Amino acid sequence: MSKKILLVGGCGFIGHNLALELEKKNHKVFIVDSLEVNNIFSKNKEVENVKLYDSILKNRINLIKEKNINFTVQDCRDYHKIYEIYENIKPDIIVHLAAVSHANKSNKDPHSTFDHSLRTLENTIDFAKSKKIHVIYISSSMVYGNFNGQDVNEETNCKPIGIYGSLKYAGELILKSYNQVFDLPYTIIRPSALYGERCVSRRVGQIFIENAIQGKNIEINGTGDEKLDFTYINDLISGITLCCENKNAINQTFNITFGNSRKINELLDVLKTEFKNLKIEYKKKEKFMPERGTLNNNKAKEFLNFLPKFSIEEGYVNYINWYKEFWNNFKT
Numbered sequence: 001m002s003k004k005i006l007l008v009g010g011c012g013f014i015g016h017n018l019a020l021e022l023e024k025k026n027h028k029v030f031i032v033d034s035l036e037v038n039n040i041f042s043k044n045k046e047v048e049n050v051k052l053y054d055s056i057l058k059n060r061i062n063l064i065k066e067k068n069i070n071f072t073v074q075d076c077r078d079y080h081k082i083y084e085i086y087e088n089i090k091p092d093i094i095v096h097l098a099a100v101s102h103a104n105k106s107n108k109d110p111h112s113t114f115d116h117s118l119r120t121l122e123n124t125i126d127f128a129k130s131k132k133i134h135v136i137y138i139s140s141s142m143v144y145g146n147f148n149g150q151d152v153n154e155e156t157n158c159k160p161i162g163i164y165g166s167l168k169y170a171g172e173l174i175l176k177s178y179n180q181v182f183d184l185p186y187t188i189i190r191p192s193a194l195y196g197e198r199c200v201s202r203r204v205g206q207i208f209i210e211n212a213i214q215g216k217n218i219e220i221n222g223t224g225d226e227k228l229d230f231t232y233i234n235d236l237i238s239g240i241t242l243c244c245e246n247k248n249a250i251n252q253t254f255n256i257t258f259g260n261s262r263k264i265n266e267l268l269d270v271l272k273t274e275f276k277n278l279k280i281e282y283k284k285k286e287k288f289m290p291e292r293g294t295l296n297n298n299k300a301k302e303f304l305n306f307l308p309k310f311s312i313e314e315g316y317v318n319y320i321n322w323y324k325e326f327w328n329n330f331k332t
């Protein structure tokens with residue numbers, strides 16, 4: 001059944017990919033985004049490849065416009081403004097994505113991370129509570145902290161390290177408390193190590209490709225034996241879509257990941273199949289970066305029939321090929 005789905009922070013990396021998929025599935029999609037955080041109007045933009053990123057961000061907006069997806073530019077920290085906008089939309093579901101979405105940036109700027117991540121979340125759920133609108137909150141694998149060499153599932157104790165993971169976990173607890181007190185239906189989704197088309201967040205997979213295209217050294221923070229549950233954006237989008245469409249998602253928390261952690265050196269091996277003569281440089285591991293691994297996704301498979309499809313051998317190659325083409329078209 002077609003639903004009205006509001007994406008708060010819907011012009012980000014995950015949000016715009018989700019909007020395009022939900023529209024394809026005949027849902028009525030509404031985006032509200034300020035475009036000011038990790039986006040086109042950001043004041044503190046990455047110095048590296050800034051023009052390329054602007055072009056990627058414009059590409060997102062063009063894709064959204066082509067599909068006539070309803071888009072409002074608004075800072076969602078402003079409670080009175082968003083209340084009016086959301087009231088006019090009358091959504092069946094709200095997917096809350098707005099945040100400072102990068103652990104390093106959060107540790108450098110906790111104040112604005114709190115504001116953009118938690119203030120906006122509380123505004124969403126305060127609006128949703130009396131109308132009992134299903135709120136889907138995009139949390140993170142960082143809520144778990146160190147994995148200590150074990151796979152984690154949704155029952156594993158959360159011991160986040162640093163500002164980003166702690167605020168993500170705070171968001172989960174606040175949302176659950178609204179469920180306890182106001183009966184607000186919710187779903188919490190924990191993604192991990194995402195990569196894919198039109199990301200500008202400069203996570204490891206993206207920087208590797210950019211450096212390879214430019215013939216620069218590939219820098220690895222650590223030994224490269226660190227494992228991450230690399231997840232292609234299409235797999236996450238299919239998981240979030242299932243949460244919008246399947247009642248089993250209500251009042252549940254899910255790891256939505258590929259479900260098999262791989263070494264950073266293995267990601268590099270895939271990169272080597274697409275680029276010859278890479279120069280690798282190993283550096284010191286980042287502070288406050290927990291040791292991670294596999295997020296067990298059996299619960300999502302069982303409750304939602306979630307079926308992740310893309311190992312890095314497939315998903316990362318797709319992404320590399322998209323990036324090469326975008327880069328070449330951008331240069332010309």
Ligand SMILES: NC(=O)c1ccc[n+]([C@@H]2O[C@H](COP(=O)([O-])OP(=O)(O)OC[C@H]3O[C@@H](n4cnc5c(N)ncnc54)[C@H](O)[C@@H]3O)[C@@H](O)[C@H]2O)c1
Pocket residue numbers: 008009010011012013014015032033034035036037038039074075076077096097098099100101102115116117120138139140141190191192193194195201
């Ligand atoms: N990308 C990942 O690897 C990953 C992994 C786990 C969890 N997450 C979480 O998923 C969510 C989305 O991540 P993403 O990668 O799409 O991030 P992103 O930075 O690409 O997108 C976030 C969007 O939110 C918007 N936004 C932020 N503050 C806002 C505000 N005050 N008002 C209106 N809009 C605002 C930004 O303009 C941006 O378009 C985040 O909550 C992030 O923490 C991301």
